[in-house]
Amino acid sequence: MWYSYYSEKTKKECIMSNSERLSQTAASIGGGKGIFNEDALGFEVGMQLQVAKLIPILQKEYPKIEFLWKKKIKQWEIIEKVALIDNVPLEEMYQTVNENTFVSPDGGVVYAVVNGKKYPILISEAKKQGTLFFNENGTLRKNLTPKQVKLALSGIKQGRGNAVERAFKNIVEFQLYCEELNYFPYVLFACGLDFALDSTILDRCSAMTRKRPFNVNYVTDSKQLVTAYIQEEYFTANEMSEKIYDVAKTSLKCIGV
Secondary structure, three states: OOOOOOOHHHHHOOOOEOHHHHHHHHHHOOOOOOOOOOOHHHHHHHHHHHHHHHHHHHHHHOOOOEEEEEOOEEHHHHHHHHHHHHOOOHHHOOOOOOOOOEEOOOOOEEEEEEOOEEEEEEEEEEEEOOOOOEOOOOOEOOOOOHHHHHHHHHOOOOOOOOHHHHHHHHHHHHHHHOOOOOOOOEEEEEEOHHHOOOOOHHHHHHHHHOOOOOOOOOOOOOOOOOEEEEEOOOOOHHHHHHHHHHHHHHHHHHOOO
């Protein structure tokens, strides 16, 4: 049988973990220290921590619904969904080179279990690209590395990054993963110098919203537009918390909760 090499152990490893494990995961790679500073990893950890705080809030508001979380989605899970949607036998689908190949959004995937079925209600990414060296008053920002300080004082323009362009890969994967749904719960937070209003990076990002404006909740759009919050300044914890809550609530409405 196709995909027989996916052992029961492998499939059990894909079982959702709870919000406690999410908190432990985030703590193990940063513990919340410097969450929203200039550090890209810190920004991603901050995303996970906000998701960890969101789950108990949802559990309190919807006590009859179980909420689950997992960090990675295996490629074979996506392939199985596409095969079912397209009515194509599994043996005719692409077979992964490695059974453990996965996609891993920064904030993981939050699910709601309704009538025994798991629905993804929040898939979140956090991308920081381009460092802001100076405060509004012209002083250097804190927590810069010696290399960043040297570059800031040199006056040399820093090169553009490609973090958000790498996110396009995950977007396509999750559009496939969520194709059977009447909503798309994917939200991207992008910030940093590369997202200044005069940056051409914004033009390249506009494909994810099908050339619609950024900073709009597109969860219910039938064309699977990405809900992309993009700004030059770093996001605060409250900003991220409010927006992922809004995405999750919109998704829940779409599944009739």
